[in-house]
Amino acid sequence: MKTKILICFILVYGKAFGQVxxxxxxxxxxxxxxxxxxxxxxxxxxxxxxxxxxxxxxxxxxxxxxxxxxxxxxxxxxxxxxxKHEDLPVLSAPYSLFAVDGAGAAKAQFTSTKYFYFKRSTSFGDFTLSNTNSYTNIPFENNSDIKGNTVGFSFGTDTSATVNGQSVNNVSYLTVPEPGVYLFEMYQTAFCSGLPTTVGDTGQIALNTLFATAASGSSTYSTNTIFRDYVIARRNASGGITSSSYAYANPQKMVVAYQSTSVNEKVALFINYAGGDSYNTESCRMNLPAGSDNYGYLIVTKL
Known part of the structure; x- marks a missing residue:
């Protein structure tokens, strides 16, 4: 009854004065x-x-x-x-499509590509290529080789770690700050100097590039993806035939779309011998291709 009286009062008052x-x-x-x-x-x-x-x-x-x-x-x-939404306008760059954030809020906002760009200015090595249970870490350091890091990667080193159960010291890693899908694209070139320790019928060295991950706070790495390339035998730095070296710049490539599912996951990259001719002395390294201004690069894009 009180509600009806209040409503009637509001209607009468509003009619008399125009505003309530x-x-x-x-x-x-x-x-x-x-x-x-x-x-x-x-x-x-x-x-x-x-x-x-x-x-x-x-x-x-x-x-x-x-x-x-x-x-x-x-x-x-x-x-x-x-x-339900009807007759929404079609958005073009730099706007994103209508989306929902982690708290459940619907938003449309400006977007920018988050990326990491590392261009190596010096060689790294030396390492052996003779044992399939041996892993050589590919270092990425926080220095002037970083040309952009809007994705917010941080850097660290595990003085003692394992990769697929094998002990590895001084593992340089990148920390992925937030979950999401990241596209890793790496290119570098490998060579070995002098005659190999063993020579088979393959005339080449099978070389793995490993993309390995570990949980936040862990130093136990496991392989996520393996890319296999080859070091071609009997070539000098210019590509000419020689009997005493694997010195030509042999491309080693890696492209990985990685889905991070928790904060601060760790990513580390490694070189690993896979077969063929071998070097049991530290005669191999990543070199500078003729005409190039870098010893390799890593580009990461947050998708």
């Missing part, structure tokens, strides 16, 4: 409601159905909740159910 105010003596609109607080937990408006189920609410801080029950609306618009 609640908690205000000077309404500035046809219906002007002033909240008593600005709290995110108290409500200025609540609409229930016939079973006393909250269908819609407007909190005193401006957040609106639709079909969320008795829970507080935690964003400007908090909806629990499908939302």
């Amino acid at each position: 105010g609640i908690n205000t003596d000077s309404p500035s609109a046809l219906l002007d409601v002033i909240s008593k607080t600005s709290s995110p937990t108290t409500k200025a408006l609540e609409i229930n159905n016939s079973t006393d189920l909250e269908m819609m609410k407007l909190h005193d801080n401006g957040n609106v909740g639709i079909n969320i029950g008795t829970s507080n609306a935690t964003d400007l618009l908090h909806v629990k159910a499908d939302v």
